[in-house]
Amino acid sequence: MNNKMWNWFNERYKIDSLREFAQKKSVPLHSATIWYYFGGITLFLFGVQVLTGIFLLLYYRPGVDTAFESVKFIITKVKFGWLIRSVHSWSANLMVASAIIHMFSVFFHRSYRKPRELSWVTGVIMLCLLLTFGFSGYLLPWNELAFFATKVGTDSARAVPFIGDMALRLMRGGADVTGATLARFFGLHISILPIVFAVVLGVHLFFVQLQGMSKPLGHSRDDGKKRSMPFVPDFFLRDLIVWMVVFNIVLMLAVFFPWELGVKADPFSPAPAGIKPEWYFLFVFQSLKFLPAHIGPFEGEMVGIMALGLVGLAIILLPWLDRAASRERRSRWLDAIGVFVLLYFAVFTILGYVLD
Amino acid sequence: MPIEHTPNYSVSRRRFLDLLLGGTGLAALIGLFYPIFRYLTPPEQEEAVVSSVNLGPAKDFPLNSGKIFRFGNKPGIIIRGSDGKFRAYNATCTHLDCIVQYDAKVEGVWCACHNGRYDINGRNISGPPPRPLTPYAVKIQPGAEEILIASQDGAQG
Incomplete structure (x- = not known):
């Protein structure tokens, strides 16, 4: 911006304070600095999702008779439609992956400890929103795999005591997965989730700007030496380079492994063999497979879903459960639990791919 | 005669107004969110009640095979075992x-979703x-030799 314009704005909106703020923002340097990039990567991929999502909207038509056909039209007739759609799918998957990596890095560095509890909570909320994004977007092409994945996914809500049946009807827009479900998922995917996500993301980023970036546990004590890097321009330029690399990875995946469309859903045909949900739900899927039909007086399903709910609750409340971290101490127990969760996730995901 | 003031209300004026305002606000919120x-x-959809469905000639079903059919808006599965006997169920996995689908190898x-198995009797x-x-009743129409499926409460056993 040239000086005259800057002055014009500055006279009216005091944008000098923004510049000052940007100049003061710094990034701590230490052995784990590399993990800071994953929040930024997730943010970048969200941008990719918004843009490609808007592009897809121009041709996509929700509805049992049009959804599959319109996606087919996008990937076969529209110039570069296959690319836009593949980028949307790949970027979505990488976004979930990078959000999960971001979360585990924050976990192992205990960056959620006082005073950043709410950054953690907003982050967990965004991960839930992301998974809902993935689940709802998966159905939109109305293909066989997605149809059955949605049947299973929504049906498992029934296992929740008291409100299960109501939740099921709310999600499906009726008793079964039909065009009504598609309409609901579409509205959720392109309107409600993006708005809610943008708001929570805004709060999350605001907290990070307000409090600055956390140093991992153990690095927090001042050793007299100031080791940090200005955010603008040093770290931001590095961010840009990483984003460029990530974007290229997305493009290469989209070009060399274009996302398949599959077979159109038929509500009156048996579930195909080898049906699987998206990889980030695979560990749940695989766990449910191993559960027996009944555990004590309860259906196995219900026990599994309730256990998952408890784990989710524990994750949200983590900053308050981990008392050691707020006293700058590292709980070995928690490390062990974290490694266990990571291993469980990895092993069950791999099992989900390997077994039949 | 002077009016005596009794300041010893159990609810102060401020508290009363707070309650009134809060209550109204709550009612307004409920009024907003309930609709x-x-x-x-x-809404509950009116479903055409289907109590039976005709699946056509029995000879069209090979031994040791299964097929999905529409029973109203529910999928059903009809199975002909190697013994030649017909069985039909609601095809929705419990x-x-x-x-579900018929697996001829193990009869x-x-x-396919979670590798659940039922025997040929469901x-x-x-x-x-x-x-x-959930079983359906299978009836072979005499003469025409056509398969009729009826829901269990259709008094077919």
């Missing part, structure tokens, strides 16, 4: 709502399904 909630809950019913025998499949 939204009801709007989001899908586990998580997937649609049983299989659900009993859940392995994997996660918690209950047997």
Whole structure:
């Protein structure tokens, strides 16, 4: 911006304070600095999702008779439609992956400890929103795999005591997965989730700007030496380079492994063999497979879903459960639990791919 | 005669107004969200009640095979065992709502979603399904030799 314009704005909106703020923002340097990039990567991929999502909207038509056909039209007739759609799918998957990596890095560095509890909570909320994004977007092409994945996914809500049946009807827009479900998922995917996500993301980023970036546990004590890097321009330029690399990875995946469309859903045909949900739900899927039909007086399903709910609750409340971290101490127990969760996730995901 | 003031109300004026305001606010919120909630809950659809369905000639069904058919808006599965006997069930897996299929190799019913298995009589025998499949009554129309499926309460056993 040239000086005259800057002055014009500055006279009216005091944008000098923004510049000052940007100049003061710094990034701590230490052995784990590399993990800071994953929040930024997730943010970048969200941008990719918004843009490609808007592009897809121009041709996509929700509805049992049009959804599959319109996606087919996008990937076969529209110039570069296959690319836009593949980028949307790949970027979505990488976004979930990078959000999960971001979360585990924050976990192992205990960056959620006082005073950043709410950054953690907003982050967990965004991960839930992301998974809902993935689940709802998966159905939109109305293909066989997605149809059955949605049947299973929504049906498992029934296992929740008291409100299960109501939740099921709310999600499906009726008793079964039909065009009504598609309409609901579409509205959720392109309107409600993006708005809610943008708001929570805004709060999350605001907290990070307000409090600055956390140093991992153990690095927090001042050793007299100031080791940090200005955010603008040093770290931001590095961010840009990483984003460029990530974007290229997305493009290469989209070009060399274009996302398949599959077979159109038929509500009156048996579930195909080898049906699987998206990889980030695979560990749940695989766990449910191993559960027996009944555990004590309860259906196995219900026990599994309730256990998952408890784990989710524990994750949200983590900053308050981990008392050691707020006293700058590292709980070995928690490390062990974290490694266990990571291993469980990895092993069950791999099992989900390997077994039949 | 002077009016006596009694300042010893059990509820102060401020508290009373707070309650009134809060109560009104709460009522307004409920008034706002109740219609939204009801709007989001899908209405019960009138379903055409189907009590029986004709699947055509019995000779069209090979031995040891199964086929999905429409029973109203529900999927059904008809199985002809190697013994030649017909059996029909609601094809919805009792586990998580997937649609089952006939597995000719083991002469049983299989659900691909979570590897649930039922025997040819619809009993859940392995994997996660918690209950047997809901059976339908199968009747072979005399003369025409056509298969008629009826729901169990259609008095066919």
